[in-house]
Amino acid sequence: MRYGMLALFAATLATLAACGETTPSAEAPAAPAAEAAPVDPAAAAPAAAGSVTGSVLETMNAASYTYVRIKTETGEVWAAVPETKTAVGETITIVNPMTMTNFTSKTLNRTFDSILFGQLGGAAGAAAPAGDSPMVAMPSMPAAEPVDTTPINVTKATGADARTIAELWAEKAKLKGGTVTIHGKVVKSTSGVMGKNWLHLRDGTGAAAGPDNDITVTTQGSAAVGDVVTVKGTVTTDKDFGAGYSYVVIVEDATVTK
Numbered sequence: 001m002r003y004g005m006l007a008l009f010a011a012t013l014a015t016l017a018a019c020g021e022t023t024p025s026a027e028a029p030a031a032p033a034a035e036a037a038p039v040d041p042a043a044a045a046p047a048a049a050g051s052v053t054g055s056v057l058e059t060m061n062a063a064s065y066t067y068v069r070i071k072t073e074t075g076e077v078w079a080a081v082p083e084t085k086t087a088v089g090e091t092i093t094i095v096n097p098m099t100m101t102n103f104t105s106k107t108l109n110r111t112f113d114s115i116l117f118g119q120l121g122g123a124a125g126a127a128a129p130a131g132d133s134p135m136v137a138m139p140s141m142p143a144a145e146p147v148d149t150t151p152i153n154v155t156k157a158t159g160a161d162a163r164t165i166a167e168l169w170a171e172k173a174k175l176k177g178g179t180v181t182i183h184g185k186v187v188k189s190t191s192g193v194m195g196k197n198w199l200h201l202r203d204g205t206g207a208a209a210g211p212d213n214d215i216t217v218t219t220q221g222s223a224a225v226g227d228v229v230t231v232k233g234t235v236t237t238d239k240d241f242g243a244g245y246s247y248v249v250i251v252e253d254a255t256v257t258k
Helices: 005-018 122-127 165-170
Strands: 043-046 051-062 065-072 075-082 091-105 110-120 179-193 196-202 215-219 228-242 245-257
Touching: 051 075, 065 091, 075 091, 165 179, 165 215, 165 245, 179 215, 196 228, 215 228
Parallel strands: 075 110, 215 245
Antiparallel strands: 043 091, 051 065, 051 091, 065 075, 091 110, 179 196, 179 228, 196 215, 228 245
C-alpha cells in the first residue's frame, strides 16, 4: 500500500473498489457500507472543485466525524470531515471533497440528500483524526485482488445457518435478509471505510475463476490477513453503494470470532 494524504479520497475510492469486485461479471462492481451502512442506493460523483469554502450554519459530531452545514457562494451544503472543533459562524474550507447522494447515517439516524466528504483545510484539518465514519480518510491504495492467494481449505462452520461460501452464493436469494455463519480465512482486510471494517473471506469452496469463492463481510470486529475466523451476519443481495460499486451478495454487520 502507498500512503498519500494529498490523494485522500481518490485513495478511498480505490479502497472501496478493493472491497468488492469491479466488473459486472464478478460482483456487479462493489463498494462499502456505512458508519452508516448506506442502506439506500447511494450515488457518488466527484465534487466539481478541489475545495469548498463556506460559513458554518450547523455542526455536530458522530462516529469520529464532524458533520457541518455550511453556507457557500452557491448555496447551503452538508459536509463531513474527520472529527474536529468547529463553531457556528466560522469560515471553513473542505479540501478534496467527494459528493455522495442519499447517504444514510445510522449514528445520526438521518439521510442526507447530498453530502461532501473531505478534509478540513488548514492546521485544524492537518490535525484532525481519521475517524471511523462514512468515507473515512483512508490514505491507502490497496491492490484490487486479495492479499492472500494461497490455497485454502477451511472446514465448514456448524449450526443451522452455517454455509460454505459457495453455498451462500448458490442460496443467496433464499438467504437474503437472514443470518449466515461462515468459517473462512481472511484474505484481505481493510479497516475504517465508511465506519466499518471490510473482510474478504475464502474457504476453498467455489470456482477459482468465479465470484463464489470469495465473500465480502462488513463488521465492527477486526481480523488480520491470514486469520481463520467465524463470522455471523446478515445476508444482503444486490447492494448498491453508488459510484459504480455494488455487491451481488454481501454479509453485513457481522460478528467475528477466532
